[in-house]
Amino acid sequence: MSDTTPARIITVAAAKGGVGKTTLAYELAAALSGVLVDLDWDAGGATRMWGHDPTRAARVPLLDALERGPEGRPPRPKRRANQPALVPAHPDLSASRIDADLVGDCLRAWAAAFEDPYLVVDTHPGANPLTDGAIQGADLVVVPVVLGAREMDALEAIVADYRDYRLLLVPTMVPAVPPRRFVERLAGLAEAGRITVAPPVSEHRWIRRRLRRAALVTQPNPGVRVRAAAAEFRAVADTVEVACG
Ligand SMILES: Nc1ncnc2c1ncn2[C@@H]1O[C@H](COP(=O)(O)OP(=O)(O)OP(=O)(O)O)[C@@H](O)[C@H]1O
Ligand SMILES: [Mg+2]
Structure with a gap:
C-alpha cells in the first residue's frame, strides 16, 4: 500500500450505448495520468482501443x-x-x-494501493452489477450527454437515479451550432455542489475512423484537428480535477 492519498475514482457511465463513454474515459485517463479500469466486457471497448486482445491471454x-x-x-x-x-x-x-458492493469495495482498495492519482472506470451501458458497483465506489460520476430530445429525457432519469452521487455532465458530439434549447435544459439541471456541466466536446466525425491507439491528449506531433479535439478533452479533465477538489 502507498501512503499517499488514495486515487480519485472517476466512473464514466450512461444509460444508453454509443454516447461516447469509452472515448471520454480513454482521454480522461490519459489526460489525468490515471489508470483506466475497463469494466465493459463488449468487444470494441477501451481494451481493444488500447490494442490488447484479452481472449489471447491465459488469465x-x-x-x-x-x-x-x-x-x-x-x-x-x-x-x-x-x-x-x-x-x-x-x-x-x-x-x-x-456483486456491486464487492466491485465498489475493490475499486476503493485499488485506488488506495495504486500510485496513480486517478482511477477512471469505463462501464457497460445501463444497470448491471459491475456498473452499479463502479458508481457506488466513485468520487465523481461522469455522464456523457448527447444533446437530443430522447437523450435529455434519459438524462433526467439518470440524474434522479444517481442523486446520491456527485455528477459531471459532459455534452458530447455537439454539432457546430449547438441546439440551444437542449443547452439550456442541460444548464437547468446543474445544481450547486452536486451537478456540474463540463465544457462541450464537439462532433468530430474523423474520430470514428481512427485506428491509432495513442490518446488524442498525448499524441505526439498532433495535427490541427487532433489538437483542437485534445484541447476539448483536456478542458473536461480540468473540470474533473476541480470537481474532485
Ligand atoms: N466527440 C465525438 N465526435 C464524433 N464521434 C465520436 C465522438 N466521441 C466518440 N465518437 C464515436 O462514437 C462512437 C461511440 O463512441 P464510444 O465507443 O466512445 O461510445 P460508448 O458510449 O462507449 O459506446 P458503448 O455503449 O457501445 O460502449 C465511436 O465510433 C466513437 O469513435
Ligand atoms: Mg464503450
Whole structure:
C-alpha cells in the first residue's frame, strides 16, 4: 500500500450505448495520468482501443483481482507510452456473478494501493452489477450527454437515479451550432455542489475512423484537428480535477 492519498475514482457511465463513454474515459485517463479500469466486457471497448486482445491471454487479471476481494492483491495495470495505463476487460466479465458492493469495495482498495492519482472506470451501458458497483465506489460520476430530445429525457432519469452521487455532465458530439434549447435544459439541471456541466466536446466525425491507439491528449506531433479535439478533452479533465477538489 502507498501512503499517499488514495486515487480519485472517476466512473464514466450512461444509460444508453454509443454516447461516447469509452472515448471520454480513454482521454480522461490519459489526460489525468490515471489508470483506466475497463469494466465493459463488449468487444470494441477501451481494451481493444488500447490494442490488447484479452481472449489471447491465459488469465483474466480483473476477474482474478475481484475474486481476491478488497483485501487481496490489486490487478497490475498494463503500461505503454502515449496510452492510458489499463486494467483490461474480458468477455467473461459479462457472466461473472460478482456483486456491486464487492466491485465498489475493490475499486476503493485499488485506488488506495495504486500510485496513480486517478482511477477512471469505463462501464457497460445501463444497470448491471459491475456498473452499479463502479458508481457506488466513485468520487465523481461522469455522464456523457448527447444533446437530443430522447437523450435529455434519459438524462433526467439518470440524474434522479444517481442523486446520491456527485455528477459531471459532459455534452458530447455537439454539432457546430449547438441546439440551444437542449443547452439550456442541460444548464437547468446543474445544481450547486452536486451537478456540474463540463465544457462541450464537439462532433468530430474523423474520430470514428481512427485506428491509432495513442490518446488524442498525448499524441505526439498532433495535427490541427487532433489538437483542437485534445484541447476539448483536456478542458473536461480540468473540470474533473476541480470537481474532485
Ligand atoms: N466527440 C465525438 N465526435 C464524433 N464521434 C465520436 C465522438 N466521441 C466518440 N465518437 C464515436 O462514437 C462512437 C461511440 O463512441 P464510444 O465507443 O466512445 O461510445 P460508448 O458510449 O462507449 O459506446 P458503448 O455503449 O457501445 O460502449 C465511436 O465510433 C466513437 O469513435
Ligand atoms: Mg464503450
